[in-house]
Amino acid sequence: MITVHHLNNSRSQRIIWLLEELKLPYDVVQHQRDPVSQLAPQSLKDVHPLAKAPVLINGDITLVESGAMIEYLLDQQDSHSLRPTKSDANYYDYLQWLHFAEGSLSLPVITSLLLGFEKRSGDQAIDGYIAKELALDLSFIDAQLTAYPFFAGNSFSAADIMMTFLLESADKQALLAPYPNVVKYLSKIQQRSAYQESLKLG
């Protein structure tokens, strides 16, 4: 059975909405934000160390990115019109907007929300929040690269290309010192001849 860990007022609404569209059976486990900090409770941290919603669990599958959950759920059912096929003229528009939400739009929208919190409380909400998020994400990445040589497992994939630019930026900001496996991964990836070629061309 598909289980969705839902946090009030959060992106997990996307997943519940899609499950309703697809009419797939599922369970929802409710988690409530702390009324002051608005952060997720310990109950969500007990489900996954990132403590973010949504978390989707189905048998051996555990997913913590809503975009990946959407792709996964669309793959569970053939008879829907919620994703153009690759031969449709608008397939890549679909793909672009699917990634635009978390890849581009979420940064300014969520930063604006956090700045609003900071103005109201007068404390260092942004600094504290970003340091915590960075540590969570980099630890999660470090665990993946300790268990596997690449983001998608044993083989290099486009996921490595997506991740490398941001990891290089983190490295330049000296954020990777506590994560030697991530630093080693970057040096390995940067030796790929296509990467080297791309540097010459770019």
Ligand SMILES: N[C@@H](CCC(=O)N[C@@H](CS)C(=O)NCC(=O)O)C(=O)O
């Ligand atoms: N990129 C992730 C973002 C997950 C995320 O940041 N979820 C927020 C809710 S919208 C959360 O759980 N915040 C609680 C917290 O940071 O403690 C996704 O799209 O699933």
